[in-house]
Structures are given as C-alpha cells and as structure tokens.
Amino acid sequence: MASALKVNKDLVRERQKCTFDVKELTYIWEGGREFTEERQRYENIVYSVKELQDEVPELYLSHKERYESSIRKACILQRLQNEYGKKHKVLNTRTIRLVGYGAIRDISPFLLHNGMFIQTIEGQGTPEQQAEWMPKAQAMQIIGTYAQTELGHGTFLRGLETTATYDVKTEEFILNSPTLTSHKWWPGGLGTTVNHCIVAAQLYINGKKHGIHLFMVQIRDLETHMPLPGINVGEIGPKLGFQTANNGFLGFKNVRIPRKNMLMKNNQVLNDGTYVKGMNEKLTYGTMVLVRVSIVSDAANVIARAATIAVRYAAVRHQSQLKANEPEVQILDYLTQQHKLFIAIATSHAFSTTYGWLYKAYLQVVEDLGKGKQDHLPELHALSCCLKATCSRDSAAIVEQCRLACGGHGYMASSSLPIVYGLATASVTYEGEHTVLLLQTARYLMKAWQMALQGKVLAPSVSYLVDSLKSNKQSWQNTPEFIVKGFQHVAAGKIKDAFHAIQKHVKAGKDYEDAWNLASVQLIKASEAHSRAILCDVFWRGTIIKSSTASPGVAAVLDHLVQLYIVYWALETVGDLLLYSNITKEDIAVLKVKYEELLALIRPNAVGLVDAFDIRDEVLNSTLGSYDGRVYERLMEEAMKSPLNQEPVNQSFHKYLKPFMKRAKL
Amino acid sequence: MASALKVNKDLVRERQKCTFDVKELTYIWEGGREFTEERQRYENIVYSVKELQDEVPELYLSHKERYESSIRKACILQRLQNEYGKKHKVLNTRTIRLVGYGAIRDISPFLLHNGMFIQTIEGQGTPEQQAEWMPKAQAMQIIGTYAQTELGHGTFLRGLETTATYDVKTEEFILNSPTLTSHKWWPGGLGTTVNHCIVAAQLYINGKKHGIHLFMVQIRDLETHMPLPGINVGEIGPKLGFQTANNGFLGFKNVRIPRKNMLMKNNQVLNDGTYVKGMNEKLTYGTMVLVRVSIVSDAANVIARAATIAVRYAAVRHQSQLKANEPEVQILDYLTQQHKLFIAIATSHAFSTTYGWLYKAYLQVVEDLGKGKQDHLPELHALSCCLKATCSRDSAAIVEQCRLACGGHGYMASSSLPIVYGLATASVTYEGEHTVLLLQTARYLMKAWQMALQGKVLAPSVSYLVDSLKSNKQSWQNTPEFIVKGFQHVAAGKIKDAFHAIQKHVKAGKDYEDAWNLASVQLIKASEAHSRAILCDVFWRGTIIKSSTASPGVAAVLDHLVQLYIVYWALETVGDLLLYSNITKEDIAVLKVKYEELLALIRPNAVGLVDAFDIRDEVLNSTLGSYDGRVYERLMEEAMKSPLNQEPVNQSFHKYLKPFMKRAKL
CATH class of the missing domain: 1.10.540.10 (Acyl-CoA dehydrogenase/oxidase, N-terminal domain)
Incomplete structure (x- = not known):
C-alpha cells in the first residue's frame, strides 16, 4: 500500500x-x-x-x-x-x-479453457477420456473452449441445429452446420485462440435423433494453428464488454472425429452404432448448477469493486455547500449519496453470505448424488436459477448506481466503472437468461404451492408456504426477523396469485401452456419475491452466525449492514408488504426513520467497510478508487497517456479541418 | 427501404x-x-x-x-x-x-460548436460581439466549444476556480488555472479540434471577486493549430460512450485576452475596470432551460431507436416452444417480452408529447421575458429540472431493458444497443446531475406546499396540491383520468411527508440546511412522484388532442399506448397508491388484468408502431434492427469485417501461444 x-x-x-x-x-x-x-x-x-x-x-x-x-x-x-x-x-x-x-x-x-473445457472433460468424460485429455489440457498443450450456443439458438437446448451423425463404417461422427443459424456463436477463446472445442450437437445414428451430446473436436493444427479442413472459425467482433474474451463463431462441413471423441461418461455409442442410454442423466446438471452458484459470488465481487471506487471517491470529492459560507462538503455527507452507496456495501455482504450458503448446499447435493440420492436436486436447481437471476440483475443495477454516483468522472473509462458495468450486465444474460431462469424457479414454486395445498411436506426453502396458509397472521413488528417473515408473506401471496392466474385462464378454456404464458409476468414477480425472501433470510441468519465469533466492533457493523439491507428492501417493496402482510402506514414511517438512522451509523465506517473488501489497486485499476485517493492527479496522468496527447497537432487538422475551414464561405 | x-x-x-x-x-x-x-x-x-x-x-x-x-x-x-x-x-x-x-x-x-458555442454567443454576446463572431462561427472559420466544468467542479458553479483578472493598464483579462482541479474538463471538441472556447471563469477586478462570467478565448493558432502560449490543452481519454466527441481539458497560465472578449450582454466591465451589473440576470437561464427541455426530446429518440431494434428482433427471433411438438415461437409472443418492450414504445410517445408541451411553455416564457414578465420562469425551471432528470433516467433504464431483451446478441456492439445505452446513460449526468436536479425541483415543491397551506394561488403544474388538501377524496375509479389523479395524490402526499420531515428535524434543533439534507431521500421521492404525475397528465391530455384529428386506426393505437403507460406506472407504484390514494386491493387486481389486455391489443401492431418511428437503417446501424430483418446474415457479415478475421492465423500464435504450449510441461 x-x-x-x-x-x-x-x-x-x-x-x-x-x-x-x-x-x-x-x-x-x-x-x-x-x-x-x-x-x-x-x-x-x-x-x-x-x-x-x-x-x-x-x-x-x-x-x-x-x-x-x-x-x-x-x-x-x-x-x-x-x-x-x-x-x-x-x-x-x-x-x-x-x-x-x-x-x-x-x-x-x-477463461473458458479453465472454466468450462477442463471441467466438462472432468464431469462428462469416461476415465479413459479423462486420462487422455486432462493432462494435456491442464498443461495447456491443448487449449480448448466449450461450444454450445448457436447464432440462432441460446436458451432452448433442444433447438440446437449442429449435427453429429455416426458413420458405422468408419466408426466416426460427422459434424455439420446445416444452416447459417446453426453456427456456434459466443464461446470465449474460440475466435482465434483455441485449438480444441467441446461441441454440443444433435446426435444422429441411422437416421434416428438422440438429442444433444458433447463431442471433443480439434479445430486448429497444433503446429501451424491453421483451421483444419471443414472448419469455418473466426471471432464475432466487438461487444459491450468482454473485449479480450475472443468470443468466436464456428461452422462444420463434414468434419470427421473418431467415435471415442464423444464424451461418454453417461450415454454411449458403441462401435456398431448401438446407443446406450446412461443412468445418471441428472449428473449433467452439476456443472450448470455450479456455474450459476458461482455467479452469486461474482455478483458480490463486482459490487465490492464498484462500491470501493465510489465510496473512496465520495470521500475525496467535495461539491457544493450544505451551508452558505462553509467550505464545499465531501459528497459522502449527502444523505442521497449514502442512500446510493451504503446499500451497495450491504448487498455485497448479502450476496457473499448467500453464496457461502448455496455452495454448501451444492456440495451436499453432489455428495448425495454420489450415494444415489437425488431428493434435494430440484430445490437446489430452483434456488440456483432465481438467485443467479436476482443477484446478477441486482449487481448490474448497483454497479451502475455506483457509477452514476461518481457523476461525470464515473463515465471516464479510467474510473474502471464502465468496464465493471460491462462485466456485471453480461452476467444477467449468460449461463441462463434472466427471465428464463426466473420462470424455471416459478415452475418449482407452482409445484410447491400445489403440494402445500395438499398438506405435503415441503423443502426447507419453500416451507414458508405452509405457514402462509395459516390464516392467523401475527401483528407486524419492525424487527429484522419479522420483516423477513413479511417478505415470505409477500412471496407466498405472489405465488398464490400467479397460481390462481393460471387456473383462471385454464378455466376459461386455455391450454396450460397458454395459461402459463398469460400468467408469466406474475410468475416472474413471484419468483423475484421468493429470491428476495431467501436473500434476506439467509443474510440475516448467516450474519448472526458470523457475528457470534466476531469482535464487538465487527459484529456491530455486520449488524448495521444486514439491517440496512432488510429495511432498504422493505421500503422498496412497500406496496407488496401492504398487499400481502399486515404492515401499517405507521410501521412504514418507523422504518423510514430506522433507515436514515442506519445510514448515519454506517457513515463513519464507510471507507473502512470498503477497505475491508481489500481489493488491490491493480484490480480496481481506477483513477477514482485507489487506496491513496489521488483522484485528480490520476485522472490527469491517465489522460496524458492518450496517443492524441503525444503530439501538439493531430494530422487530421491538416488533412481535413484546415481545408474545411478555408473553404467555408460567409 | x-x-x-x-x-x-x-x-x-x-x-x-x-x-x-x-x-x-x-x-x-x-x-x-x-x-x-x-x-x-x-x-x-x-x-x-x-x-x-x-x-x-x-x-x-x-x-x-x-x-x-x-x-x-x-x-x-x-x-x-x-x-x-x-x-x-x-x-x-x-x-x-x-x-x-x-x-x-x-x-x-x-457537437458543442453547433449546440453551445454559437448559442452562447447569440444569447450572451452584445450586438457588436455577435456581429464579430457569429458569421465566422457559422461558417466554421473559427471552431469553438463551451468550457465550464472543471476537473474538481461540476454542479456547483460558484466553486469554479479558473480566474479572469482584469488588468486596467492593458485593458485585458488575464486567465489562470491556479490549481490542478481548476483545469477545464469535459468540453466536447476541446481535446484536439477547436481553436476557440467560451470559458466560464471567476472575474476579479482590483482584487474583488465578481463571480462567474464568460470569456471568448482563442486557444489554437488558426494556421498551424498549435496551442497558443500559456494554453495547456489535450483530450481526456476514453469513456463509456461519446468516444468521438473529443472531450478535452484546458489549463491557462497568464493568458491575456482583450476586454471586449468578455461576453457583455448582461454584466459589463468598462475600460477603467468599473463593473456594471446588468438588469436581466434571469435571461441567462434561457439556454440552460432549453438544453434540459431538449433532453426530454433526446430521451424519446433514444428509446425509439432501442425499441425499433428490440421489437423487430423479437419478431424475427424464434426461441423455445410454448407447446411441445410445435415450432419455436417468435419471442414477441411471450408475455414477458411484451412487458419489456411495449412500455418502451409507449414511453417514447409519452416523452415526445411532453417535450412538445414543455417546448411550448419555454417559448411562452421567452416571449414573456422579452416583455419583462418573469412570473412563469420558476415553474418552467422546476419542470425542466425534474423532467430532464426523470426522462433521462427512464430512457437509460428502458434502453437497457430493450438491450437485455435481445439476449446475448444485444451485447454485440453490432446491435448498436450498447452505443445507444452509452448515449442514454450519459444524459442522466450531463447538463445537471440527476439527484441535484430533482432536489432543485423539490425546493420549488416545498415552496408550493407552503403556499398551498397559506391558501395562495399556485402555478398550474402544482395546482393539484390545493385539491389534495381537501379531505373528501372521491372513491377510486380504474379510468386513466382517475389514475392520473391518483398519481397527483401520491405526489402531494410525498411532498407533504418531505415537508414534515424537514419540519421535524428543524423542531429537533437542526439548521434548515441540515434538516434539508436529512430529508433529502424523501425530497427526491417527492420530486420523482411529481414528475410522474406531470408525465401521465400531459401524455393523457396531449393524446386526446392528437387523437381528435387522427384516423380511427391511429387514434386507437394512441389510446392503447397512453393507457398502457398509465396502468404500467400504477402497477409499478402500487405501494404509493395504497399509501396515498384510496385504491383498493380489488382495483389493483382489475388493473393487472387491464394491463395484460392492453399488451394483447398492442401485440399485432408492435412492428407497425416501431416502423412509425421511421428511423432509417443508417441511423439504427444495427444488425438486429434493420427494416428487412436480415438479423443472422448481418451478424455474420459484420463479424467477417473484424481485422482478426482477415488472416487465418494471428501473429500472437507464433509470438506467444506456441512457445507457451511447447514450454508447458506435464
């Protein structure tokens, strides 16, 4: 430092x-x-x-x-x-x-070599396949990526068009991209970097379609890096962010690979073309769930980066007077600024705590699966969907809020806030599009509601639905525990509403699928409310555990943050609480006062709290957010690196501007 | 086409x-x-x-x-x-x-030559100054910008540090940038393009400070484009957007300009250093208000661009099945997609209508000012502040919603959605930072509330405060007119709450300024609610007028759009309506149904509605949004233009990747 x-x-x-x-x-x-x-x-x-x-x-x-x-x-x-x-x-x-x-x-x-290519070999390959590819991949003698999404197909896996047709004579698969829209599109590193790919394709044997399977395909020569025959590969061009991820496209024209290149841990194709269906279809969920779980952690981290930059800048920046004849104040002293930034700090802790909880649940499910137990998989899947969706969306919104809280300088690339936003907002879409994931959780919630009505035992994360069926609600209390219960009432109420909306359309003669679509805006809202109830509950309970072994000072700030998070969301969703809980107008007034008190409590610790994220200046890479607060010096130093500032006059003056000025007539 | x-x-x-x-x-x-x-x-x-x-x-x-x-x-x-x-x-x-x-x-x-430099000469220059500079500026024999913001100073004009000291001996002003933070920062074109600048600086005469005045300063030689002596000028580097705006910085070291270069339409400095204060200080508001008014129009336009791209793409894109064994459906058929996109179309019309209304009000005020009447200026100022703030913020949120609704392809630069977002989100900050502007309107609203309590006559845009003081509220009706009244009740309620919050803090012994700060989160919310009430009211009334002369077909779609806008915002702010109006839970259920009916009514006209924005392909510049819908072809064509795709193997393979792969050990 x-x-x-x-x-x-x-x-x-x-x-x-x-x-x-x-x-x-x-x-x-x-x-x-x-x-x-x-x-x-x-x-x-x-x-x-x-x-x-x-x-x-x-x-x-x-x-x-x-x-x-x-x-x-x-x-x-x-x-x-x-x-x-x-x-x-x-x-x-x-x-x-x-x-x-x-x-x-x-x-x-x-990124995808480390994050997906190796993991997929490990998760989907047979022991022989792992023995062949893992050492090379780990040593990066081969470099790979994971190619699933196509130009015309994302979310809907069954719609993928790439084909892998088994040729029993040569014992090979023949890969083809039959249309423009079937070209692989997006895989990181695919453009001009990798020489291998794990490709998701529709398997055909003797004219029969067997659905999506994964295939190891070499696409470039290891010595020359030239694309192999039949391979059409390139990069897809600039994006909002991820500029150096080298995202690529890939088309196949009669590309032959040996039979053993199909990843066969589960389903298999024998020499003679016999298709052997595996037992453990569910195992393939593993990687997907893990990736979504880890996005909750990513969300905590991007928010921590943005919050560190914005809070330090707000401590350094002075703007306007609170009172005439007094010096301009630190903008961190404005309540509106605290309102924008302290929720960022609290949310980062909320997501970090939730990640810890969710990752533990994931490990438990993996252990169970190893023992042949699948009971908790649907619950974990539903949780990972809605939490990935909600945390990624919240992280983008909060990063942008931090950026805007830095005024014009937050728009400077050298603040790093634009690039952090590019990372955050990408995660809303990748690894399961936001709306699609919320609807997946909503399917689980509809089933859970039906089970609750039938008096069945529910999984822990939805057991609040049973309580909500009891008519005698406790009177409202302005404590964090009780507000969390309020969020559960809201979620239960919205789940019930969506359930009834579907029923109403079905009764009016619609197919269930059409009824589902017509109720989908409400289903989304139910899923969001469920996420918020989970986040608040897990953050509250997790903080109590953390605080129990912490020093009094740390326990106090953790308590301020979790309370702030819960009260903030109560005030943001006052309408829902009024509709579905027995909160009163007077309670809301009390919570507003409480919220402002919490801002005041956090204010003296704001810089300490972002320092505690311990993000090095090299990672922040920000003129506004570095540890030493040399904001204005850095802004000028970075600007001076512009190639346009290395010469007093740019050539365009002589080429275009001067002739234009001279030709201009009055 | x-x-x-x-x-x-x-x-x-x-x-x-x-x-x-x-x-x-x-x-x-x-x-x-x-x-x-x-x-x-x-x-x-x-x-x-x-x-x-x-x-x-x-x-x-x-x-x-x-x-x-x-x-x-x-x-x-x-x-x-x-x-x-x-x-x-x-x-x-x-x-x-x-x-x-x-x-x-x-x-x-x-951009700023046309948008600010010329306008400022026109608005702030004397007839002689206009005669000297206007013809040259219009013919672009001189190219200029407007330099006000400094590295350390934005919103708070009085805090600007650049000095212009009058030297009575030579009848010149001497410009200086006494500190790093006093360097001008941000002006468009300033970096390496312009040769003239209108500079905002603190005027000093004989050691006495007279506040901010404007000065015409030549900064580069017209023949060589070299910076003139004492001028330190350059560009500030990359940003989130506005990459080609050539934003610059500027420092002065004893730069002398003749006395006549101070813009003296209002205040004047005579040869001997006598400072003559002008009569029409308010006139200087004009340009600032006009710029804010025009941002409401900009907001309508960026939303129209994003909506055109996203709606056409949603018509072309097929993804997932609604029913098993049926083809994948146009994503525009998903209710969730309609929920994201149709509000964009409606909002663009809402802002366009509001702009027309606000611009007319502006012209009236300018006319009045010419006659010495200033009555409507405070109201116009308050309206332009909160509407600029709300429309720019909404436009950024809606553009991003449209971008996310295009899934992964919305992240491609070639979709143009990232660049449109860059434009939209910049407008949240420039020409008056969002929070600062909302608080300016809040000041006006606090005065208006006080006047209402005193039984005084209020300006038309706040006259609803008088109604809200009457206790006998009508029972709720689910009509657009009545919902607009509901929004006015909400605004009045929040204005009252904020007013009482200030009073409470004052009674507890705080200074008014501290009380203001402590109430500022509530003041912001009051200002936002006021904006929404105005937007809905103006859009509703404006649409009735437009529809009266339109064909039945057009009148019908205009009606759908304005109803959608009003019902959407009622549902978004249900909590506020529950707190401040007499809406019931049953009414909310009715509005939800109404909302879904409106989506269904708009669905067949969605593409027609964005076609009606009539934005040429050259302006859209989007692989996803062109009139002909050749989405996938264009995505691939644009990708093929990447320099990385002009050669089969990039040099980095031989330079870095191959040596790395070879050196890698098992």
Whole structure:
C-alpha cells in the first residue's frame, strides 16, 4: 500500500474514524484468514512482474492490438499460476479471477479453457477420456473452449441445429452446420485462440435423433494453428464488454472425429452404432448448477469493486455547500449519496453470505448424488436459477448506481466503472437468461404451492408456504426477523396469485401452456419475491452466525449492514408488504426513520467497510478508487497517456479541418 | 427501404397484421408531415454520399484512428448541412442530430460548436460581439466549444476556480488555472479540434471577486493549430460512450485576452475596470432551460431507436416452444417480452408529447421575458429540472431493458444497443446531475406546499396540491383520468411527508440546511412522484388532442399506448397508491388484468408502431434492427469485417501461444 504520507487527507481522516478492525472483516468477507493470505501472497508475485504492466492503456489500442496484448499477458499469467500451484497450494477460483482482472484488465481469452473445457472433460468424460485429455489440457498443450450456443439458438437446448451423425463404417461422427443459424456463436477463446472445442450437437445414428451430446473436436493444427479442413472459425467482433474474451463463431462441413471423441461418461455409442442410454442423466446438471452458484459470488465481487471506487471517491470529492459560507462538503455527507452507496456495501455482504450458503448446499447435493440420492436436486436447481437471476440483475443495477454516483468522472473509462458495468450486465444474460431462469424457479414454486395445498411436506426453502396458509397472521413488528417473515408473506401471496392466474385462464378454456404464458409476468414477480425472501433470510441468519465469533466492533457493523439491507428492501417493496402482510402506514414511517438512522451509523465506517473488501489497486485499476485517493492527479496522468496527447497537432487538422475551414464561405 | 422480396417473412406477416396507417403516425410522432418530409429529403442526400460510408467499422479502429475518422466525416457532414441550409430551409435540431448519428455513428466532435458555442454567443454576446463572431462561427472559420466544468467542479458553479483578472493598464483579462482541479474538463471538441472556447471563469477586478462570467478565448493558432502560449490543452481519454466527441481539458497560465472578449450582454466591465451589473440576470437561464427541455426530446429518440431494434428482433427471433411438438415461437409472443418492450414504445410517445408541451411553455416564457414578465420562469425551471432528470433516467433504464431483451446478441456492439445505452446513460449526468436536479425541483415543491397551506394561488403544474388538501377524496375509479389523479395524490402526499420531515428535524434543533439534507431521500421521492404525475397528465391530455384529428386506426393505437403507460406506472407504484390514494386491493387486481389486455391489443401492431418511428437503417446501424430483418446474415457479415478475421492465423500464435504450449510441461 502507498505510504500514509501520500494518502489524501480526507481518506486519512475517514480511516481514523473507523470503529472496527478492518483486517478481521476482510477475513470474514473472504471466508477465512487463510484465503486472504493465500491471495495476498499470489498477488505480490503477479503484480511484481514488469511484463504484465501496460505501457499504453488497453483502451487506446485497436481491437486487434488489444487481443494480441491479452494473449501475451494471459500466457504470462497462466505460467505464474501453474508455477504457484506447484510450489504452494492450488489457488481458489475467486483468487484466480480477481488477480486475472488485475493483470489482464478484462477477460482472459483462456477463461473458458479453465472454466468450462477442463471441467466438462472432468464431469462428462469416461476415465479413459479423462486420462487422455486432462493432462494435456491442464498443461495447456491443448487449449480448448466449450461450444454450445448457436447464432440462432441460446436458451432452448433442444433447438440446437449442429449435427453429429455416426458413420458405422468408419466408426466416426460427422459434424455439420446445416444452416447459417446453426453456427456456434459466443464461446470465449474460440475466435482465434483455441485449438480444441467441446461441441454440443444433435446426435444422429441411422437416421434416428438422440438429442444433444458433447463431442471433443480439434479445430486448429497444433503446429501451424491453421483451421483444419471443414472448419469455418473466426471471432464475432466487438461487444459491450468482454473485449479480450475472443468470443468466436464456428461452422462444420463434414468434419470427421473418431467415435471415442464423444464424451461418454453417461450415454454411449458403441462401435456398431448401438446407443446406450446412461443412468445418471441428472449428473449433467452439476456443472450448470455450479456455474450459476458461482455467479452469486461474482455478483458480490463486482459490487465490492464498484462500491470501493465510489465510496473512496465520495470521500475525496467535495461539491457544493450544505451551508452558505462553509467550505464545499465531501459528497459522502449527502444523505442521497449514502442512500446510493451504503446499500451497495450491504448487498455485497448479502450476496457473499448467500453464496457461502448455496455452495454448501451444492456440495451436499453432489455428495448425495454420489450415494444415489437425488431428493434435494430440484430445490437446489430452483434456488440456483432465481438467485443467479436476482443477484446478477441486482449487481448490474448497483454497479451502475455506483457509477452514476461518481457523476461525470464515473463515465471516464479510467474510473474502471464502465468496464465493471460491462462485466456485471453480461452476467444477467449468460449461463441462463434472466427471465428464463426466473420462470424455471416459478415452475418449482407452482409445484410447491400445489403440494402445500395438499398438506405435503415441503423443502426447507419453500416451507414458508405452509405457514402462509395459516390464516392467523401475527401483528407486524419492525424487527429484522419479522420483516423477513413479511417478505415470505409477500412471496407466498405472489405465488398464490400467479397460481390462481393460471387456473383462471385454464378455466376459461386455455391450454396450460397458454395459461402459463398469460400468467408469466406474475410468475416472474413471484419468483423475484421468493429470491428476495431467501436473500434476506439467509443474510440475516448467516450474519448472526458470523457475528457470534466476531469482535464487538465487527459484529456491530455486520449488524448495521444486514439491517440496512432488510429495511432498504422493505421500503422498496412497500406496496407488496401492504398487499400481502399486515404492515401499517405507521410501521412504514418507523422504518423510514430506522433507515436514515442506519445510514448515519454506517457513515463513519464507510471507507473502512470498503477497505475491508481489500481489493488491490491493480484490480480496481481506477483513477477514482485507489487506496491513496489521488483522484485528480490520476485522472490527469491517465489522460496524458492518450496517443492524441503525444503530439501538439493531430494530422487530421491538416488533412481535413484546415481545408474545411478555408473553404467555408460567409 | 429494402425491396419487399428480401424482407424476413415474419416481419412481412407482422406488417400485414398492422391495423393503422403507419405514415400518419410518423407525422404525428414527428410533429407534422413537413418535418418528416424535410428530414427524409436531407437523409436521402446524406446517405448517398459514399465518403461517409465506413470501410472498416469504427469499433475496430484505435482510439486515435476513430478520432481522425470522425473529423473527416464531421467535415463532410457539416458541408452537406450548410449547403442544404442554403438551398432549402434550415433543418431542425432533431433532424441534424438524428442524421448526424447515421453519418458519424457516434457523437460529432463539432457537437458543442453547433449546440453551445454559437448559442452562447447569440444569447450572451452584445450586438457588436455577435456581429464579430457569429458569421465566422457559422461558417466554421473559427471552431469553438463551451468550457465550464472543471476537473474538481461540476454542479456547483460558484466553486469554479479558473480566474479572469482584469488588468486596467492593458485593458485585458488575464486567465489562470491556479490549481490542478481548476483545469477545464469535459468540453466536447476541446481535446484536439477547436481553436476557440467560451470559458466560464471567476472575474476579479482590483482584487474583488465578481463571480462567474464568460470569456471568448482563442486557444489554437488558426494556421498551424498549435496551442497558443500559456494554453495547456489535450483530450481526456476514453469513456463509456461519446468516444468521438473529443472531450478535452484546458489549463491557462497568464493568458491575456482583450476586454471586449468578455461576453457583455448582461454584466459589463468598462475600460477603467468599473463593473456594471446588468438588469436581466434571469435571461441567462434561457439556454440552460432549453438544453434540459431538449433532453426530454433526446430521451424519446433514444428509446425509439432501442425499441425499433428490440421489437423487430423479437419478431424475427424464434426461441423455445410454448407447446411441445410445435415450432419455436417468435419471442414477441411471450408475455414477458411484451412487458419489456411495449412500455418502451409507449414511453417514447409519452416523452415526445411532453417535450412538445414543455417546448411550448419555454417559448411562452421567452416571449414573456422579452416583455419583462418573469412570473412563469420558476415553474418552467422546476419542470425542466425534474423532467430532464426523470426522462433521462427512464430512457437509460428502458434502453437497457430493450438491450437485455435481445439476449446475448444485444451485447454485440453490432446491435448498436450498447452505443445507444452509452448515449442514454450519459444524459442522466450531463447538463445537471440527476439527484441535484430533482432536489432543485423539490425546493420549488416545498415552496408550493407552503403556499398551498397559506391558501395562495399556485402555478398550474402544482395546482393539484390545493385539491389534495381537501379531505373528501372521491372513491377510486380504474379510468386513466382517475389514475392520473391518483398519481397527483401520491405526489402531494410525498411532498407533504418531505415537508414534515424537514419540519421535524428543524423542531429537533437542526439548521434548515441540515434538516434539508436529512430529508433529502424523501425530497427526491417527492420530486420523482411529481414528475410522474406531470408525465401521465400531459401524455393523457396531449393524446386526446392528437387523437381528435387522427384516423380511427391511429387514434386507437394512441389510446392503447397512453393507457398502457398509465396502468404500467400504477402497477409499478402500487405501494404509493395504497399509501396515498384510496385504491383498493380489488382495483389493483382489475388493473393487472387491464394491463395484460392492453399488451394483447398492442401485440399485432408492435412492428407497425416501431416502423412509425421511421428511423432509417443508417441511423439504427444495427444488425438486429434493420427494416428487412436480415438479423443472422448481418451478424455474420459484420463479424467477417473484424481485422482478426482477415488472416487465418494471428501473429500472437507464433509470438506467444506456441512457445507457451511447447514450454508447458506435464
């Protein structure tokens, strides 16, 4: 960290005001001291490598130059990671991703090699297939990606058009892209980086369709990198973000691969074309669920980044007077600014706590599946869908709120807030589109409601539905526990409404599917309300556990944050509470006062709270958010790196502007 | 337009279903047939110019190359515009901006020359100053911008640090930037384009500070474009959007300008240093108010662009089955998709109607001011603040909703949705930051409430406060007129709450300013509720007037849109209505049904409605949204333009990737 002498004086003062042990909170936030120290050790290594530091910031480069720079850095980083893994212990995913941002400043073109290619071989390959491909993939002698989505097909897997037709004579699969829309589209690294692909395709044997299966396909020569015969591959062009992810497209024309290249852990195709259906279809859910669970953690992390930048800037920035003849005040002293930023800090903790809870549930389900028990899979699937949807959406909204809270400077690329927004908003769509996922959870909720009506026992996360059927509601109390119950009443009420909306349409003569569609806006709202009830409940209960072993200072700020989160959402959804709980207008007035009191309680600890996220300047990469608060100096320093500022007069003056000015007539 | 033969068959079918005259609605939307025809004539000229068409899409270029390309195109476009203005009539601002997007694909580096530099000379210069500078500026023999915001100072004008000190001996002003934070920061075109600047600076005469005044300063040599002595100028670097706007910074070191370069229409400095205060301080409000009013129109236009893209794509895109064994359906048939998109169409009309109303009010106030009447200025100021704030914020949210409704492809730069979002979200901050503006309106509302309590006559836009004081509320009706009244009750209720919150803090011993800050979250909400009441009221009344002369088909769709807008916002703010109006739970259930009926009514006209915005493909510049619906073909064609796709193997393979793969060990 920068020496105390150079730190902005407002930040120094803020840090002096802090009432709790920042380090202790970092350990809690990160899941344990050992994770923090491991990350710090690795960061010290990575950020001392000179070759990873940019001479010209990426954003000044052309699209092609940015790609080349990202490959260069990704190779260095991968080598550091592998070396570290050999000497010390293997790094956790969060650390790898966090440090990756700091080094590459955007998405690595190897993201899907590490995140999907290796995992799919591991999850879907037979032991022989794993033995063949895993060592090469782990050593990056082969580099791969996972190719599922097509130009014309995303969410609806059964609609995929790529075909893999078994040729019994040669014992090969023949891959084809029969249409323009069947071209693979989006896989990271596919454009110009990877030489292997796991391809999702419709399996055909003797003219019979057997649905989607996965195939290992080499697409480029390992020596020359030339695309192999029949392969049409390239990159898909610029996007809102993910500029260096090297997303690509891929088409096949009679590409032959050996039979053993179908991933056959579950279903199999024998030499003679016999199709053997596997027993454990459900196992394939695993990776998908895990990816969605990890997006809840990603959401906590992007919010932490944005909050760190915005809170530090709000402490440094002075603007306007509260009172005439007094100096301009820190914008962090405006209640409206606290309203925008403190919910960001609280939400990051809410999502981090929820991730911990959900990941534990995931591990339990995986263990159960190993024992042949599938009972908790539907509940986990429903939870991972709605929590992925809600946390990703909230993270995008909150990051943008933090960005806007920095005024014009939040629009500067050098603030890093635009790139963080690009990451956050992408997660709303990838790995399960937002609306589609909420509707998947809604299907589970409709079944749960039916079961509740039938008096059956429900899974823990929906057991509140049983309580809601009891007519004697307790009178409202303005305590966090009770507000959480209020959210459960809201969720139950909306689930019931949606259920009745479907029934109404069915009674009016609609098919169930049409009735479902006609009720889908209400189904979405039910699913959202369920998510919020879960988030508040898990955050509340999780914080109590964390606080029980924390120092009084840390326990106090954790309590402020969880209360703020719950009261904030109560006030945001007052209409729902009025409709579905027995809250009164007087209670709402009390909660408004409570909310403002919590803002005031958090105010002195705001900078300490974002310091506790312990995000290094290299990861923040922000003129507004660095630890030392040299905001204005950095803004000017970054601007001075612009190639347009390396020469007093740009050539366009002589080429275009001057002739234009001269030709202009009065 | 493309020939009918090549148009996507779904779009053809959608257009056949349309029940109203698309052209007629275009004329209404654009304010009259003459405006539409004028725009079309100009567009036909501009888009036939080959030199304006890109060989390589802008997004593949480096930051510097993009700037150079934008200057080249801006010069061509400006010449076309000047020539057109001479032959035909002068184009309106909306047409100039719309066609500008189509040609430059982003912001012109001349934007502030046309939008602020010329207007400020006209509004703030004496007749002599106008005679000297206007002809040169209009012919672009001099190119300028408007420099007010500083690195450390935005909203709070009095905080600006740049100084202009009068030297009575030489009859000159000496400009200085005493600190880093006093550097001008943000002005469009300032970076490397303009040679003149209107600079806002603190005027000092004989050591006495006279506040902010405007000065015309030449900053670059007209022949060589070299910065003049004492001028430190450059560009500020990349941003979230506005990449080609060439925003710049500017510092002064003892830069001397003649006395006559202070804009002296109002305040004056005489030769001997005598400061003469002008009479018409209020006149300077004019430009600022006009800019805010025009942002309401901009908001309508960006929403129209995004809605056109998203609705056409939703008609072309098929995804998932509603029923097993049926083909995948157009995503426009999902109720959730209609919920996301139809409010966009309705909002664009709401804002367009509100702009027409507000612009008329502005013209009236300007006329009044000319006669020395200032009565309506505070009301107009309050309206322009909250409507700018609300419309810009809504436009950003709705554009992003449209983008997300396009799934992954909405993240592609080639969809143009990311760049449209960049434009929309910028407007939330520029020309008056969102929160600051809402609080300005809140000040007016607090005064109005006080006046209402005192039984005084209120301005028309707040006269509903008087009604709200009457205790006998009518029972709720589910009609648009009555819902609008409901919104007024909500606004009045929140204004009252905020008023009492301030009073409570004052009674508890706080200064008024501290009480104001403590109540500011509630003040914001009051201001927002006021905006929504105004928007719904104006849209409702404006639509009745428009419909009265429209054909039955067009009148019907206009009615659907305004009802949708009002019912949508009633459902979005149910909590407020429950708290402040006498709506019942049963009414809410009725409104939900009504809302779904309106979606169904609009569905067959959805494509016709966005066609009626009549935005040319050149302006949309979108793979997803073009008139002919060749979505997938265009996505692939655009991707193929990537420089990375011009060679089978990128050099980074040989330089980095291959050595890395070879060195990798098992």
